[in-house]
Amino acid sequence: MERFGVSRTVLREALRTLTSKGLIGSRPKVGTRVRPKSAWNLLDADVLDWYSRVAPPLQFAIKLQEMREMIEPYAAALAAANHEDATLAMLTEAHRAMVEAQNVDEWVRADLRFHLGVLAACSNELLIPLGTLIERTLEGQLRLNAKRAEVYNASLAEHTAVFDAIVARDETAARRAMADLLGVTRGRIEG
Structure with a gap:
C-alpha cells in the first residue's frame, strides 16, 4: 500500500x-x-497477454500456433458451411483490406480481422470469444510473421485460397487451405 x-x-x-x-x-x-x-487461468485475456510478455518468445509462439492449428482449419470448414451474409461481408472486407495493404501495419490489422472473421463466420458462439481471447497475442504473432517474410504480404495467396473456399462453401477445401496457411506460418516461426 x-x-x-x-x-x-x-x-x-x-x-x-x-x-x-x-x-x-x-x-x-x-x-x-x-x-x-x-x-493460472491462461484462457483469461489479461493473463494470456501478461504471460505472452514474459514467456520465452519462441516457445510461446509455438504454443499459440499449436492451438491455432487445432482450431482454425475446422473453423474455416465451419465458416464455409455456415457463413451468413453479414459474416461473409466482414470476411470479404478483411480480405479486400489485405489485398490493398500498403505496409506491415495495414496488413497485420487486415490479417487479424480476417482470422477473427473466419471465427465469426462459423456461426458457433463458443468460437467467437476465442478470437477475442487471443486477439492481442495473435496480433503480435501476425506482426512477427509479416516481418519475417520476404515481403509483408507473402501469404496473400494462401489467405485468398481460404477466402475463396469459404465463399464457395467448400468445407474440405477451406479446411485444407487453412491448414496450408498455418503450415506457412509455422515455417516462419520455426525458421
Missing part, C-alpha cells in the same frame, strides 16, 4: 482479481502465495 500509494480497499480488490485469475492463493495463517503456472 505504501509502495504504490493505494488504499486497503484497492489492494483487496487487486488481490481478489489476481485470485480470480488463478495467479495467487490466499489462506489464513499461510498468507498470500503465487500459485504454480499450471493453476
Whole structure:
C-alpha cells in the first residue's frame, strides 16, 4: 500500500482479481502465495497477454500456433458451411483490406480481422470469444510473421485460397487451405 500509494480497499480488490485469475492463493495463517503456472487461468485475456510478455518468445509462439492449428482449419470448414451474409461481408472486407495493404501495419490489422472473421463466420458462439481471447497475442504473432517474410504480404495467396473456399462453401477445401496457411506460418516461426 505504501509502495504504490493505494488504499486497503484497492489492494483487496487487486488481490481478489489476481485470485480470480488463478495467479495467487490466499489462506489464513499461510498468507498470500503465487500459485504454480499450471493453476493460472491462461484462457483469461489479461493473463494470456501478461504471460505472452514474459514467456520465452519462441516457445510461446509455438504454443499459440499449436492451438491455432487445432482450431482454425475446422473453423474455416465451419465458416464455409455456415457463413451468413453479414459474416461473409466482414470476411470479404478483411480480405479486400489485405489485398490493398500498403505496409506491415495495414496488413497485420487486415490479417487479424480476417482470422477473427473466419471465427465469426462459423456461426458457433463458443468460437467467437476465442478470437477475442487471443486477439492481442495473435496480433503480435501476425506482426512477427509479416516481418519475417520476404515481403509483408507473402501469404496473400494462401489467405485468398481460404477466402475463396469459404465463399464457395467448400468445407474440405477451406479446411485444407487453412491448414496450408498455418503450415506457412509455422515455417516462419520455426525458421
